[in-house]
Amino acid sequence: MSEEIVxxxxxxDADGGQxxxxxxxxTPGMVVLDAVHQVQAHQAQDLAVRWNCKAAHxxxxxxxxxxxxxxxxxxxxxxxxxQTVHILPMQTFPIIKDLVSxxxxxxxxxxxxxxxxxxxxxxxxxxxxxVDRVQEFHHCIECFLCQDVCHVLRDHDAKDEYFGPRFMVKxxxxxxxxxEGGDRIPLLAHEAGLNMCNxxxxxxxxxxxHIRITDNAIIPLKERVADQYWDPLRALFRRKKESPTNxxx
Amino acid sequence: MAAQELxxxxxxxxxxxxxxxxxxxxxxxxxxxxxxxVSVGIIGKSLLGKAHTVMAEGGVAAxxxxxxxxxxxxxxxxxxxxxxxxxxNYRIVEVFAKEAAxxxxxxxxxxxxxxxxxxxKIMQRPFGAHTFRRLAHIGDRTGMELLRTLQYKAISQNIxxxxxxxxxxxxxxxxxxxxxxxxxxxxTGKFVLxxxxxxxLATGGWGKLYKVTSNSWESTxxxxxxxxxxxxxxxxxxxxxxxxxxxxxxxxxxxLLVTEGVRGEGGxxxxxEGERFMLTYxxxxxxxxxxxxxxxxxxxxxxxxxxxxxxxxxxxxxxxGPEFIKRKLPGMYEQYLTLADVDITKxxxxxxxxxHYTMGGVRVEPETCATNIPGLFxxxxxxxxxxxxxxxxxxxxxxxxxxxxxAGDGALAYIQGRDDVADVPGSEIEAEMQRVLRPFSISQxxxxxxxxxxxxxxxSNHAGIVRDQGMLxxxxxxxxxxxxxxxxMAITGSQVYNPGWHAVFDVQSMLTxxxxxxxxxxxxxxxxxxxxxxxxxxxxPEMGQWNFVQDLDGDAVRVREVAVxxxxxxxxxxxxxxxxxxxxxxxxxxxxx
Ligand SMILES: Cc1cc2nc3c(=O)[nH]c(=O)nc-3n(C[C@H](O)[C@H](O)[C@H](O)COP(=O)(O)OP(=O)(O)OC[C@H]3O[C@@H](n4cnc5c(N)ncnc54)[C@H](O)[C@@H]3O)c2cc1C
Ligand code: SF4
Ligand code: SF4
Ligand code: FES
Numbered sequence: 001m002s003e004e005i006v007x008x009x010x011x012x013d014a015d016g017g018q019x020x021x022x023x024x025x026x027t028p029g030m031v032v033l034d035a036v037h038q039v040q041a042h043q044a045q046d047l048a049v050r051w052n053c054k055a056a057h058x059x060x061x062x063x064x065x066x067x068x069x070x071x072x073x074x075x076x077x078x079x080x081x082x083q084t085v086h087i088l089p090m091q092t093f094p095i096i097k098d099l100v101s102x103x104x105x106x107x108x109x110x111x112x113x114x115x116x117x118x119x120x121x122x123x124x125x126x127x128x129x130x131v132d133r134v135q136e137f138h139h140c141i142e143c144f145l146c147q148d149v150c151h152v153l154r155d156h157d158a159k160d161e162y163f164g165p166r167f168m169v170k171x172x173x174x175x176x177x178x179x180e181g182g183d184r185i186p187l188l189a190h191e192a193g194l195n196m197c198n199x200x201x202x203x204x205x206x207x208x209x210h211i212r213i214t215d216n217a218i219i220p221l222k223e224r225v226a227d228q229y230w231d232p233l234r235a236l237f238r239r240k241k242e243s244p245t246n247x248x249x
Numbered sequence: 250m251a252a253q254e255l256x257x258x259x260x261x262x263x264x265x266x267x268x269x270x271x272x273x274x275x276x277x278x279x280x281x282x283x284x285x286x287v288s289v290g291i292i293g294k295s296l297l298g299k300a301h302t303v304m305a306e307g308g309v310a311a312x313x314x315x316x317x318x319x320x321x322x323x324x325x326x327x328x329x330x331x332x333x334x335x336x337x338n339y340r341i342v343e344v345f346a347k348e349a350a351x352x353x354x355x356x357x358x359x360x361x362x363x364x365x366x367x368x369x370k371i372m373q374r375p376f377g378a379h380t381f382r383r384l385a386h387i388g389d390r391t392g393m394e395l396l397r398t399l400q401y402k403a404i405s406q407n408i409x410x411x412x413x414x415x416x417x418x419x420x421x422x423x424x425x426x427x428x429x430x431x432x433x434x435x436x437t438g439k440f441v442l443x444x445x446x447x448x449x450l451a452t453g454g455w456g457k458l459y460k461v462t463s464n465s466w467e468s469t470x471x472x473x474x475x476x477x478x479x480x481x482x483x484x485x486x487x488x489x490x491x492x493x494x495x496x497x498x499x500x501x502x503x504x505l506l507v508t509e510g511v512r513g514e515g516g517x518x519x520x521x522e523g524e525r526f527m528l529t530y531x532x533x534x535x536x537x538x539x540x541x542x543x544x545x546x547x548x549x550x551x552x553x554x555x556x557x558x559x560x561x562x563x564x565x566x567x568x569x570g571p572e573f574i575k576r577k578l579p580g581m582y583e584q585y586l587t588l589a590d591v592d593i594t595k596x597x598x599x600x601x602x603x604x605h606y607t608m609g610g611v612r613v614e615p616e617t618c619a620t621n622i623p624g625l626f627x628x629x630x631x632x633x634x635x636x637x638x639x640x641x642x643x644x645x646x647x648x649x650x651x652x653x654x655x656a657g658d659g660a661l662a663y664i665q666g667r668d669d670v671a672d673v674p675g676s677e678i679e680a681e682m683q684r685v686l687r688p689f690s691i692s693q694x695x696x697x698x699x700x701x702x703x704x705x706x707x708x709s710n711h712a713g714i715v716r717d718q719g720m721l722x723x724x725x726x727x728x729x730x731x732x733x734x735x736x737x738m739a740i741t742g743s744q745v746y747n748p749g750w751h752a753v754f755d756v757q758s759m760l761t762x763x764x765x766x767x768x769x770x771x772x773x774x775x776x777x778x779x780x781x782x783x784x785x786x787x788x789x790p791e792m793g794q795w796n797f798v799q800d801l802d803g804d805a806v807r808v809r810e811v812a813v814x815x816x817x818x819x820x821x822x823x824x825x826x827x828x829x830x831x832x833x834x835x836x837x838x839x840x841x842x
Binding site: 013027028029030031034040041042045046047048049050051052053054055056057058059060074076096097098100102103104107110111114115116118121122123124125126127128130131134135138139141142173174177 | 295296297298299300301303304354355357358359360362364365368369370371372387388390393394397401402404405410412436465466467498499500501502505506580583584587588589590696697698699702740741742743745746747748749750752
């Protein structure tokens, strides 16, 4: 008999539920998603789970494994030998069913961010070192694990006050693009709620793409907001710079 | 149950309805919605930004000529026709080769950030059977960049996005034109009706028919099956691409793609005896030969007993050094390290062919992507004609952009002057609901997951990388038996996010498509590109004149030979010099000097 591993998977929906134990034969290199699929095929046809790529590219299979926000397809079971593996849906979002949570709020937030607005026509001439910084942000797979772990959203449920780390990364991506002509600093200072973040770095710790969310996106954005809003000299300069456009519109 | 649902049915109406939110669908939606006043809806089975396109790695092919100034559309055309073994539709290829570069630049304008050349232009990497360095890329996650860029472009426009919604049926009105679609929300299981003046199909391919595949669960051929069932013509269905390099070990990752970028960046293939076998099979192009050739070569090495421990070949890129590998192939590095405990900067690793792409699909017009059904357009992997018998790496992403846009334009032109949206009769809707809900009322039936597994078994053993008459006939017989069993698929649980129920529909699509693969493969009595028959090992000129087109004749599948369009002289002459147009031009200039 091959070795078995015990999974304790949350089964339920908006009306409640509980963890249910399933035992699955362990094969070499197995990831948690493989085991969940095993359960689905042989023990619980209707077990709900999201996935697409099985290669940590799509960000669909986010869940909480033994309390840690992780991708099911990137988490090896050999890390858990001898333990029960508890698998829960992301807790910061409403549950739909079993391991599937309702992440639609994130898509609503995405719509509030003004699109990239190039200041010059393509083709761009940009050096690799000019784009290295923003390319890091382009690694985001929108798994929303950072959103899941961020205490502003998770513990304080302040979803109407803060867009969350994923979208700071998105805004940084646009703002730091060498050819960007738009300005999202007022958005950051107000509706996006950047000041809600108190730089705990929990988001960076869980990011499966190793994006240094806090150091490379959030902190530089905070500096830009501070420059524009709190540095009196710069603020004056900014007002001067803005006034002609203000008149023309 | 169905009658009740009909009374409270949610319903939407659009000028242009796009089914599929991968690269092709999003590009079509973006195009259609650019015209003020045109209402556009787009539907996907997954969340927005998760479609199969997100997995594409190596790059998007376009003759920008940023590194190789001699590249141009003629050479891209030349490479694509040659790799397709000349059963491609030349006009589709011509349009494609001419427009790809512009479409890539458009992505840059919308925010995509490609890797750069030393002088600051978009970087291009070499890829199998492309004469020049041609694939614009972002490390090894080009598909994600493409999809994300289009996703954010789309949400900045006035487009209604339906996420996790599965379309189960297309409708035609009394004049035969497409009139809408019935679907259900995966989350709730509730039905939803879409009525539309024009429909763009962009539902991707059907790699999930095979056991070892690089494809995501979505690739079940729904769109092709939906269109086929209402009378669309499908073509080249026998043409299934096996990518030479999929992961082999551990078992859970079997089939996962190892991007051709590894070979593009210098990776070399060895057999168990340490021989660089591609030097024998294709001395000129070696590891960067076309996919059909490399996949077959690995297959032959394994058959001859020179395979790796788990039945593949060794791929080795260690000579490029850790820094280079981590910068150019970060995803591959990470994928092997976390999933297979292999550090590809230090060790060689095992690869074997994996089902990757389906060249066949819905037959379309080159200019507009129109199908034979009025109002129905198709673009991307679900459509057919660009790749012929073998797709070139990087040509799919460019395909999505070029023909996504053209399908959007085609739909826009079609709806001009059409004020009314046809009604869909309640009886048709109710019948479809009943069909979709039937598995709930069957007790002790077949498990859809099991049927899927059995289907994959049949396809892998009988319509895989190697084929012959007996093998195909036996496979078809088994398939028809399986189809009978599948009539009786049953499921448990409720309509709320029920993957077992979702699987039933996916399996039905795949069963429809599988039969067409067999019938096409039986009809093509030769070897050409990806279609390799040991009983007809040669490419036969008389067979090269035909595409096999399949449609429904009553309930039966009809297979027809349709002539491959013949190139006009100005294109045909590109092939007369025995070398790529760009290479010829550069040699001419060298001579003049
Ligand atoms: C691992 C991998 C790597 C690749 N790398 C490259 C590369 O480097 N370069 C390249 O050019 N090509 C590459 N390809 C191929 C390329 O990615 C695909 O061919 C292409 O993305 C297909 O795009 P599409 O828009 O046609 O369809 P898809 O991206 O497959 O999207 C299909 C859409 O249709 C929806 N859909 C399907 N059925 C239904 C239904 N019944 N109801 C509602 N919606 C439905 C899906 O949910 C999805 O949104 C790669 C493929 C794979 C698998
Ligand atoms: S650093 Fe900021 S965004 Fe990240 S988890 Fe902490 S509070 Fe949230
Ligand atoms: S920033 Fe990282 S954790 Fe957050 S959504 Fe993107 S990939 Fe996921
Ligand atoms: S399935 Fe795509 S990230 Fe896990």
